[in-house]
Amino acid sequence: MSKPQYDRTHHAKKATGIGDPQCFKGEAGPPKFKEGDKVRVRNRSDVFYTRCQVYTRGAVGEITKVCYESPAPEDEAWDNTENPVWFYSVVFRQQELWPEYPFPGDTLETEFTEDWLEPA
Amino acid sequence: MAEKHKPAPMVDEVSDFEILEMAVRELAIEKGLFSAEDHRIWTEYVHSLSPAPAARLVAKAWLDPEFKKLAVTDGIKASLEVGVDWINDPPTGFGTPSDYCHLRVLEDTPKLKHVVVCTLCSCYPRPILGQSPEWYRTPNYRRRLVRWPREVLAEFGLVLPDDVEIRVADSNQKTRYMVLPVRPEGTEGWTEDQLAEIVTRDCMIGVAVPKPGVTTNIPKPVHPALRPVQHDH
Numbered sequence: 076m077s078k079p080q081y082d083r084t085h086h087a088k089k090a091t092g093i094g095d096p097q098c099f100k101g102e103a104g105p106p107k108f109k110e111g112d113k114v115r116v117r118n119r120s121d122v123f124y125t126r127c128q129v130y131t132r133g134a135v136g137e138i139t140k141v142c143y144e145s146p147a148p149e150d151e152a153w154d155n156t157e158n159p160v161w162f163y164s165v166v167f168r169q170q171e172l173w174p175e176y177p178f179p180g181d182t183l184e185t186e187f188t189e190d191w192l193e194p195a
Numbered sequence: 196m197a198e199k200h201k202p203a204p205m206v207d208e209v210s211d212f213e214i215l216e217m218a219v220r221e222l223a224i225e226k227g228l229f230s231a232e233d234h235r236i237w238t239e240y241v242h243s244l245s246p247a248p249a250a251r252l253v254a255k256a257w258l259d260p261e262f263k264k265l266a267v268t269d270g271i272k273a274s275l276e277v278g279v280d281w282i283n284d285p286p287t288g289f290g291t292p293s294d295y296c297h298l299r300v301l302e303d304t305p306k307l308k309h310v311v312v313c314t315l316c317s318c319y320p321r322p323i324l325g326q327s328p329e330w331y332r333t334p335n336y337r338r339r340l341v342r343w344p345r346e347v348l349a350e351f352g353l354v355l356p357d358d359v360e361i362r363v364a365d366s367n368q369k370t371r372y373m374v375l376p377v378r379p380e381g382t383e384g385w386t387e388d389q390l391a392e393i394v395t396r397d398c399m400i401g402v403a404v405p406k407p408g409v410t411t412n413i414p415k416p417v418h419p420a421l422r423p424v425q426h427d428h
Contacts, residue, residue: 096296
């Protein structure tokens with residue numbers, strides 16, 4: 076019985092000389108959100124792997140940048156690069172994340188894949 | 196009796212992460228994904244990097260409003276002007292998997308101060324800023340900065356007025372961040388070289404602000420060599 080063959084270098088072949096995430100440009104379709112949109116981070120459970128921090132779940136913020144297209148970490152962790160998605164940078168008031176935070180002006184910015192966000 | 200007087204180990208025990216790294220590296224080499232020689236070259240490349248190009252980028256942005264615009268909108272393109280090609284410089288030819296080719300330069304203003312962290316691991320713009328400092332990778336910094344940024348900054352000696360907005364940038368995905376601090380007073384008429392000297396690594400992580408007189412050139416004692424190099428020309 077022959078061993079199955081896996082192509083473990085497909086990412087390197089795709090990204091060399093182009094860069095990552097640049098190599099996924101144009102593969103995610105039109106973005107669902109735009110700069111200035113208010114969004115809520117979905118409060119759903121994650122299985123095995125995610126890069127969506129728990130401290131942002133359920134919080135409302137504002138999109139400051141439509142960043143780039145790339146496979147979602149939940150897919151990329153398993154070497155699945157078939158379905159790139161849009162990434163967005165979202166700014167939150169710190170008091171939205173930590174209700175007892177004492178300085179109303181302070182903020183936090185971080186990124187999300189489209190499927191973790193819903194309109195707010 | 197001898198059992199009770201075992202000497203302390205000469206080195207710290209190897210951590211789980213180090214064992215994991217070795218296991219993955221050895222498997223990758225066995226599978227032929229890269230060779231031990233490739234790994235040595237990449238390691239040497241990473242250790243050759245320094246924050247000097249990033250300091251140069253900040254100094255240029257202070258002097259040239261057009262360049263500042265480019266830096267803020269396209270960090271990768273602006274990096275080229277200070278000699279850093281994120282895509283082609285790394286020996287892999289596409290960056291390393293943890294140094295994705297997406298740099299955002301976060302512009303401070305007198306009323307907005309950025310500070311960078313990676314709560315999930317220790318993502319850092321290494322091609323332009325070099326290796327991250329040890330404290331940047333500690334769980335202590337990573338988990339406290341997002342929740343108590345003012346307290347953590349105070350520990351670094353940076354106390355900011357309440358009316359300055361502190362914005363923590365958590366690099367949890369493929370974007371890498373560096374801070375473009377406000378040009379300090381007392382630097383009027385300075386050259387690019389002079390300005391670059393006061394832009395230390397910590398200023399670009401955001402835990403310090405540049406000050407005239409505080410430079411990257413840490414004073415070190417100089418001892419005369421016992422056997423100085425002899426030049427025969």
